[in-house]
Amino acid sequence: xxxxKSLVTTLAAACFAVSIGHAAPAAETPKRGGTLTYMIPADxxxxxxxxxxxxxxxxxxxAPFYSVLMRVxxxxxxxxxxxxxxxxxxxxxxTDDGKTYTFKIRTGVKFQDGSPxxxxxxxxxxxxxxxxxxGVLSARANWYSMVDEVGAADATTVVxxxxxxxxxxxxxxxxxxxxxxxxxxxxxxxxxxxxxxxGSGPFRFVNYTIGQSIEGVRNxxxxxxxxxxxxGFKGIFAPKQSVRVDAIRSDRAAIExxxxxxxxxxxxxxxxxDKITVQTSDWNCGNLITPNASRKPFDDVRVRRALLLAIDQxxxxxxxxxxANVHTVGGIVFPGSPLAATKxxxxxxxxxxxxxxxxxxEGLSFELLNRNVDQPYKFVGIWLVDEWSKIGVHATQKxxxxxxxxxxxxxxxxxxxxxxxxxxxxxxxxxxxxxLPHDVFVENYGYYKDPVEADLYEKMLREPDPTKLRTLMxxxxxxxxxxxxxxxxxxxxxxxxxxxxxxxxxxxxPSHYINQDLADIWLDR
Amino acid sequence: MSVTVFDPDALDLRPSVWSRSLRFCRRQxxxxxxxxxxxIIAVTGIFAEALAPYNPTANDFAAMTEAPxxxxxxGTDQFGRDLLSxxxxxxxxxxxxxxxSAFVGGSSGLVLGVASAYIGGTIDMLxxxxxxxxxAFPLIILALAIVSIFGTGVQNVIIAxxxxxxxxxxxxxxxxxxxxxxxxxxxxxxxxGFSAWRIILRHMVPNVMAPFLIMVTAFxxxxxxxxxxxxYLGLGVQEPVPAWGLMLQGGAEEYASxxxxxxxxxxxxxxxxxxxxxxxxDALRDTLDPKLRDR
Numbered sequence: 019x020x021x022x023k024s025l026v027t028t029l030a031a032a033c034f035a036v037s038i039g040h041a042a043p044a045a046e047t048p049k050r051g052g053t054l055t056y057m058i059p060a061d062x063x064x065x066x067x068x069x070x071x072x073x074x075x076x077x078x079x080x081a082p083f084y085s086v087l088m089r090v091x092x093x094x095x096x097x098x099x100x101x102x103x104x105x106x107x108x109x110x111x112x113t114d115d116g117k118t119y120t121f122k123i124r125t126g127v128k129f130q131d132g133s134p135x136x137x138x139x140x141x142x143x144x145x146x147x148x149x150x151x152x153g154v155l156s157a158r159a160n161w162y163s164m165v166d167e168v169g170a171a172d173a174t175t176v177v178x179x180x181x182x183x184x185x186x187x188x189x190x191x192x193x194x195x196x197x198x199x200x201x202x203x204x205x206x207x208x209x210x211x212x213x214x215x216x217g218s219g220p221f222r223f224v225n226y227t228i229g230q231s232i233e234g235v236r237n238x239x240x241x242x243x244x245x246x247x248x249x250g251f252k253g254i255f256a257p258k259q260s261v262r263v264d265a266i267r268s269d270r271a272a273i274e275x276x277x278x279x280x281x282x283x284x285x286x287x288x289x290x291x292d293k294i295t296v297q298t299s300d301w302n303c304g305n306l307i308t309p310n311a312s313r314k315p316f317d318d319v320r321v322r323r324a325l326l327l328a329i330d331q332x333x334x335x336x337x338x339x340x341x342a343n344v345h346t347v348g349g350i351v352f353p354g355s356p357l358a359a360t361k362x363x364x365x366x367x368x369x370x371x372x373x374x375x376x377x378x379x380e381g382l383s384f385e386l387l388n389r390n391v392d393q394p395y396k397f398v399g400i401w402l403v404d405e406w407s408k409i410g411v412h413a414t415q416k417x418x419x420x421x422x423x424x425x426x427x428x429x430x431x432x433x434x435x436x437x438x439x440x441x442x443x444x445x446x447x448x449x450x451x452x453x454l455p456h457d458v459f460v461e462n463y464g465y466y467k468d469p470v471e472a473d474l475y476e477k478m479l480r481e482p483d484p485t486k487l488r489t490l491m492x493x494x495x496x497x498x499x500x501x502x503x504x505x506x507x508x509x510x511x512x513x514x515x516x517x518x519x520x521x522x523x524x525x526x527x528p529s530h531y532i533n534q535d536l537a538d539i540w541l542d543r
Numbered sequence: 544m545s546v547t548v549f550d551p552d553a554l555d556l557r558p559s560v561w562s563r564s565l566r567f568c569r570r571q572x573x574x575x576x577x578x579x580x581x582x583i584i585a586v587t588g589i590f591a592e593a594l595a596p597y598n599p600t601a602n603d604f605a606a607m608t609e610a611p612x613x614x615x616x617x618g619t620d621q622f623g624r625d626l627l628s629x630x631x632x633x634x635x636x637x638x639x640x641x642x643x644s645a646f647v648g649g650s651s652g653l654v655l656g657v658a659s660a661y662i663g664g665t666i667d668m669l670x671x672x673x674x675x676x677x678x679a680f681p682l683i684i685l686a687l688a689i690v691s692i693f694g695t696g697v698q699n700v701i702i703a704x705x706x707x708x709x710x711x712x713x714x715x716x717x718x719x720x721x722x723x724x725x726x727x728x729x730x731x732x733x734x735x736g737f738s739a740w741r742i743i744l745r746h747m748v749p750n751v752m753a754p755f756l757i758m759v760t761a762f763x764x765x766x767x768x769x770x771x772x773x774x775y776l777g778l779g780v781q782e783p784v785p786a787w788g789l790m791l792q793g794g795a796e797e798y799a800s801x802x803x804x805x806x807x808x809x810x811x812x813x814x815x816x817x818x819x820x821x822x823x824x825d826a827l828r829d830t831l832d833p834k835l836r837d838r
Contacts, residue, residue: 284801404622407601416694
């Protein structure tokens with residue numbers, strides 16, 4: 019037991035460096051003032067409740083108004099193993115054989131209505147996320163299956179008790195959607211946050227017009243000293259890419275936080291030169307191809323493997339990255355993570371062999387279901403149809419809007435589908451839930467059963483040793499891709515941020531969900 | 544006494560097809576130009592396999608967004624696909640959709656229009672009100688609604704474009720048929736006890752062929768435009784099928800400033816085909832309409 023405890027502690031220390039607070043960028047001194055105008059690539063969020071939603075449209079709209087318990091380091095969001103406190107004072111070391119995490123909460127934090135934020139509010143918010151009451155939706159409750167209970171020990175202490183020790187818990191707490199709400203509001207009406215904003219973040223809510231804009235002003239009571247630098251912000255909704263690119267080009271907006279395709283990057287840098295700054299990062303999103311194992315002939319592993327073997331990702335990746343926001347060839351784990359397969363390990367798996375001619379066989383006809391989103395779904399779909407044609411497989415594309423795309427997947431009414439696995443915090447074990455069989459994870463649409471795979475996942479969830487965890491991950495990956503060809507991970511996306519150079523202090527991370535509270539941003543003009 | 548055998552050909556004073564064609568070309572130079580464009584597009588579509596220099600769906604990552612050159616006369620798109628080959632194969636898609644929709648829609652409208660005129664009464668009134676309702680929607684809006692019900696793909700696009708064309712043809716044909724219904728030979732056919740369908744199909748339909756042909760010609764152009772519009776909106780045929788409207792979507796928008804040829808050439812193809820069909824249709828109308836023939 020002692021050994022297990024020390025392993026958990028070591029892993030936590032090795033993987034999740036602890037930091038309290040954060041400083042402004044060292045290279046330049048931030049200037050105070052100004053209003054940041056940014057574009058939000060959506061019509062409008064389905065609701066304003068972060069606990070309920072899974073879309074960036076919600077985060078980009080309301081994250082600046084809220085505090086969270088923990089978060090990625092805004093100074094280095096690209097580091098997939100570093101998490102820092104927001105409301106907590108110190109990232110705790112687990113006790114009780116890795117099963118108890120005790121957080122001390124800041125004092126003096128206020129909600130916009132003037133009420134003090136206490137540990138009770140933090141515990142109530144997390145309770146609502148992990149154990150949502152009847153009629154309340156929590157989009158990520160399944161991340162926290164290891165949590166036994168959460169509660170406030172006193173006004174400044176929150177305690178999480180786990181059913182079993184697991185290294186995936188702490189990163190899961192840095193979920194950017196896990197806004198801290200007021201307990202009294204949650205108790206009075208847990209649905210109020212779907213339509214209203216009441217937070218304690220760097221900005222105070224001013225105005226929200228559905229489908230048009232969201233506005234905030236600096237929170238004078240904000241607890242991170244000196245922040246935020248901006249006087250305020252205005253987010254403008256624009257689902258059409260050309261509108262957003264034009265807005266940045268004409269400086270009607272300075273930035274959008276999701277990412278633009280390579281063509282927009284080239285266009286803006288060509289037109290505006292050094293007035294434009296570009297940051298890029300591997301994105302914790304990747305397409306995956308899912309054959310429907312409940313339909314013939316995709317119930318046959320040989321057919322699935324033939325389709326997988328026909329795709330030359332090593333050659334397609336660099337080429338597609340010139341026209342679509344895809345970049346890195348990888349397995350089921352985010353390429354930057356310590357748990358990700360190395361190139362040599364990948365090349366041992368079916369579909370990743372270096373010699374494509376050796377991989378290709380002969381074929382069949384089927385319909386490829388795809389989502390009516392250009393970047394990168396349709397680009398990847400067109401490439402796949404061509405790849406399969408090289409082995410005599412005739413695939414036709416059926417491109418449908420997002421609603422019917424989900425409906426067809428949920429009904430199992432498709433042959434093969436192009437989908438995606440998009441996550442926020444890089445937390446490799448939880449991120450690969452998507453690959454679990456449908457009877458274990460309902461958002462898997464392969465409709466296969468695989469007790470071996472499910473067992474490997476359970477073992478990973480409970481494995482504290484990073485080396486053993488890595489070995490388990492390789493076995494899990496091999497089972498999904500090579501042994502059963504249940505799903506084919508395609509290219510990982512590339513996040514390309516193109517924005518006006520006067521926007522400073524913001525650093526790119528591997529997700530468009532994280533680091534969105536705008537507290538570190540300042541305007542150099 | 545000698546017997547002279549009657550030779551009907553000897554009395555046929557009508558000019559031959561050849562001389563009538565020559566006269567059409569001489570009198571309708573623009574129409575002839577339109578017909579030539581239509582024929583070029585038709586031949587291109589029919590013999591696409593032989594004419595296209597490359598496989599229209601094959602990606603070539605070594606030639607992405609290449610400008611027009613000797614290797615690729617019209618350049619390549621973002622996937623390195625040869626634009627000339629895609630336009631040549633796109634002509635086939637345009638012709639299949641354009642001709643199928645125009646002829647099926649026009650023929651259905653022809654029969655319904657003549658039947659409505661011949662039968663008259665309540666049935667005529669009901670049919671006309673139904674046509675009024677369908678015609679209240681612009682072609683593209685109705686086609687959009689139909690595609691959203693039936694789904695995308697070539698077959699469904701043909702259905703979506705065909706349905707709005709039916710009442711448009713039926714309305715025009717009915718007005719011509721109303722006049723024919725009153726002429727003595729139709730009364731005579733009725734007096735002989737011929738069935739309504741025989742009178743409609745054998746005696747009335749052949750006499751409304753002039754407006755019908757003009758309508759169908761116009762419909763081909765409208766159908767090609769509608770197909771291009773639906774494909775542009777992502778509701779027509781799907782990638783990687785070569786179709787002109789589809790070629791204007793997605794990549795063409797993204798690369799409008801850096802690789803404008805991706806959008807220009809499919810646009811020119813659509814423009815030329817619709818221009819050709821419209822010029823030919825106008826000339827056909829001028830030729831077949833007795834009021835316009837001698838102007």
